[in-house]
Every structure is written in structure tokens, then in C-alpha cells.
Amino acid sequence: MKELKAYKIEIFGLSNNTHDFNFTFDDDFFSHFENSLVSKGKGTCDVILTKTDSMITLNLKVDGTLELECDRSLELFDYPISVSKEIIYKYGDEEKELSEDVFVILKGEQEINISTFLYESISLEIPMKKLHPKFEDEFEGDEMIYISETDKESQEDSTDPRWEALKKLK
Secondary structure, eight states: OOOOOEEEOTTTTTOEEEEEEEEEOOOOHHHHHOOSSSSSSEEEEEEEEEEEEEEEEEEEEEEEEEEEOOOOTTOOEEEEEEEEEEEEEEEESSEEESSSSSSEEEOOOOOOOOHHHHHHHHHHTTTTSOHHHHHHSSSSSOOOOOOOOOHHHHHTTTTTTHHHHHHHHH
């Protein structure tokens, strides 16, 4: 995955306060990521950056639509997404990732690029089973098989004689 210049936030000159940033994404954004699950989509990302002496907190709010292909009918449809995510950057002596949403950056870091976080947040919103909205009303679970009491009794009565012979060996 590439980091895109349009999604950089210059943090060096920012005061210790809250700052708002707005970004948009479209088909061109997804083309920069190899083997992307999404090739078409559009939306906005609102970022509220809170800077203090010891850390930076980013609150991302992503809204948009993705063009997905239905797994059943192979029709294209627009899938709405809405994501809220918080990312924390702490200042330290060496850069490292403490968890998926907490990072350590150097005190003199000039900028933060959110393109990777934006892409990952969007990709995680894609459902495992992509169904066109016209199939929403259909039952999505596996077929259930009901066995009546008479069926259970007939199954118990028809035990294979080989099993009976094995039970005697116990």
C-alpha cells in the first residue's frame, strides 16, 4: 500500500489544540492500493486532530458508498459505509506500533499520513457476503433440518449390526 500525498497532515506547526481536516476519496484513491478489495467508491473523511505535548489523537469519521459486486447475481450495487475510528500517536524515542490503533512517533515528526488508515477502515466495512439489496428480504441462514420424534426412533431402531458387535467388545 502506498501513502498518498493528498492525505498528509502537517503536525509540526500545529498548536496544542483541536484541529479539523476534511478529505475525500474516490476511484483514484483505491487504484493506489495493490490487490484492493474495492475499485470504485466515493465519500468523505472528517478528521478531528487533538494535539497535546505528549500525544496526538485522530478521530476519523468516514461516510460514503462503495461499488460492490453481488456474490449471488454478479450485479454491481452501491454499498453505504459509515466508520468512526480513533488513532493515537504518542511521542517517544523510536517509532513503533503498540497496537492497531496506538503508535509511537518521534518528537520531531513533521507529518502524519492517514491514507493507509483510511483504506483499512473502508476495507474492513466490506461484508463477507456481498448481497444486492434486492436479496435483503430472503432468509440468509443455512437451511435448517427438522427431525421429528418418529424419525429419531426409526434411526435408533435401524442401528447397523456391525456397531452392535463392536459394542460387545467393550
